[in-house]
Amino acid sequence: MPRTPSDRADGARDALSIVPARQATSDDGSIKTVWRLADGNQVESLSFTLGGNRPATTADDRIATPVQQSRGHVVCVSSQAGCNVGCRFCATGLMPMRRNLTAEEILAQVHRTRELEGRTEPSRVIFAGMGEPLLNLDEVLRAVSLLETDPDVAHVSVSTMGVLPALDRLTDEAPSIDLFLSLHATTDDTRTRLIPLNKANPIADILRAAENFARRHGRVTDVSYLLFNGVNDTDADADRLIRLLDPRYFRVQLLLWNEVPGLPFHRVEEDVIMRFRDRLTAGGLPTYIMPSKAQDIDGGCGQMLTEAAKEHRVERSRKALLPVV
Secondary structure, rough: OOOOOOHHHHHHHHOOEEEEEEEEEEEEOOEEEEEOOOOEEEEEEEEEEEEEOOOOOOOHHHHHHOOOOOEEEEEEEEEEEOOOOOOOOOOOHOOOEEOOOOOOHHHHHHHHHHHHHHOOOEEEEEEEOOOOHHHHHHHHHHHHHHOOOOEEEEEEEEOOOOOOOOHHHHHHHHHOOEEEEEEEOHHHHHHHOOOHHHOOOOOHHHHHHHHHHHHHHHHOOEEEEEEOOOOOOHHHHHHHHHOOOOOEEEEEEEHHHHHHHHOHHHHHHHHHHHHHHHHHHHHHOOOEEEOOOOHHHHHOOOOOOOOOOOOHHHHHHOOOOOOOO
């Protein structure tokens, strides 16, 4: 959709209104930037590189299997300041929800990151920072439309917990993206305790919508599965996942939990994630392990937090009645 002169002017103002408040560089080379918006709210983005010749520096790197996306520079952007999904394991969910970002504020995270780092090669963009993209669908779709025609952008991916009917609309209006569906459980009981949004968006419904996306666009949907010790890491969980996912339309991205102080979860040992992966692949389900980035600077998945955590939200996680060990 062509942008009008007014759109371009508004976009320029929004881009100028997002400024870096602080940055941190991880031992793995990732760079986390905290952006201050014009109204004083803050969001985070993460810049990192997939593939390349950098030596494995963490346990995650050493156990990872080859990731099936293309290599190169990635910018992980936020779509909301805060988040109201309330995932029990996520630092961002401990913050109050402030507001949705505009498409221009989303794009500015990409362009300003590239400028600050002197990037020349096109970047991949993934909506996996702060917020749930499908709860800000109009602006996310507008941002995707602009990114698709941006010569500095190689590809766009959207990561979601699964929100209906927004996921169906994403299928209709954003055919060129890759879809990442954060599942994290194989039963509705466990998933609802981890992700309260599941009560209105149960597993069967969101998987049906994600499979429809894959069928419509000829793109395999990546199902993200975050392993928690004693919660969702058993052989029975792996077997249920094999039954739930048709390998023609899904592959599994396994992730290790990144520590969030105060939350009642524990990271699984390396042998557990390896065993889980091997059981999935033996069952015919394509599976890879995605190494965590920027854990040492609290920039990993689920660690983004720009305001003090709300204690009542921490307490809700403690009382989630999960079989945590």
